[in-house]
């Protein structure tokens with residue numbers, strides 16, 4: 001080390017961060033560390049390059065919680081959720097959340113469920129239970145178990161295809177159509193047979209925020225059971241809709257009020273209004289969970305039953321979920337959902353008045369969001385608008401094509417959350433109109449800009 005460096009080190013230690021003039025460690029395990037304040041500043045500075053979550057209208061996931069909830073989270077980061085023996089009260093709080101959700105979803109009696117990392121883990125576990133239960137039924141009847149299939153629409157989240165690939169199940173995907181972005185019984189029926197482990201229907205699709213015809217699919221499955229002896233359970237993927245429909249559309253039947261609905265997943269970190277890292281799986285009855293999936297272990301002298309893909313994970317989000325459930329109750333969740341819906345409707349009206357856009361399914365039951373597209377062909381498209389809007393004002397409003405066979409349809413979608421006040425809605429609408437004007441003048445985005453447009457739907 002030269003004397004100059006030694007002086008620099010000493011001066012930097014006194015006045016600032018030596019990484020202001022050095023590359024961040026990135027390739028090798030560092031030989032020596034750095035002062036905690038320097039490490040904190042280094043990490044913090046890099047994150048400025050990420051998108052600002054408040055501008056992110058692509059995500060369904062919570063980007064704001066009350067200070068009191070943040071305090072619970074901060075004070076409980078050191079608690080490992082899976083240590084049921086050491087933290088029995090946290091385990092009890094998980095069970096309370098499951099009972100409250102079962103009640104919200106009209107479970108007929110005592111039931112069971114699990115806290116998960118998000119809807120993806122809940123879906124993997126729920127679908128595994130469908131597979132195990134199907135196998136039990138087939139084996140009991142002396143029938144082959146080598147060709148399980150699962151039926152769902154092209155409007156599902158990609159996690160359903162992931163489940164099929166990881167767990168060796170044939171996906172039977174009902175294609176969408178140019179003017180039909182959800183599925184119903186007539187779409188499902190041709191795909192169901194004795195090897196169908198279940199049907200998955202979505203409440204609040206990732207693409208347009210609508211629901212599959214859950215009631216129609218339920219009626220079909222009830223009929224198939226009665227008339228052909230085909231027992232096919234229905235799982236509802238209510239990742240987003242599970243915390244929206246009970247409050248905005250309480251009369252709409254999609255949950256355990258329908259007899260063939262045997263399990264439901266919901267993301268606590270979406271409209272459950274908790275930060276990322278929490279999902280829920282709820283069964284209609286205890287017997288809907290395949291017993292073989294429950295692991296009983298002797299943990300520190302106590303028998304513990306687990307039904308999860310992970311073991312260690314944080315408790316903080318479970319506690320934060322419970323905080324929200326008791327803080328808001330039905331009245332509070334209804335209030336929050338209604339203000340989001342009202343602001344989504346205001347945004348929809350303002351977009352319509354620009355004259356360039358048409359809305360997608362605004363008269364149907366829908367998540368609090370606006371899904372829209374250009375009403376007619378122009379020199380620019382939805383992807384160009386997403387790019388221009390982000391370049392001019394930093395808004396992240398995604399553009400994407402719908403799944404097959406509606407892949408020619410381009411859509412934009414803005415989530416309207418608690419943090420998007422009416423004032424911000426007006427600003428956003430004006431910014432979208434301005435981005436269109438810029439594109440009119442320049443005749444669309446440049447080819448090099450188009451290459452950089454992000455096309456994911458968001459989570």
Ligand SMILES: Cc1ncc(COP(=O)(O)O)c(C=O)c1O
Nearest residue numbers: 118119120157206237239267459
């Ligand atoms: C309908 C649906 N299912 C499942 C998922 C996956 O959920 P998570 O991100 O909570 O794992 C999403 C996420 O957007 C979704 O919208």
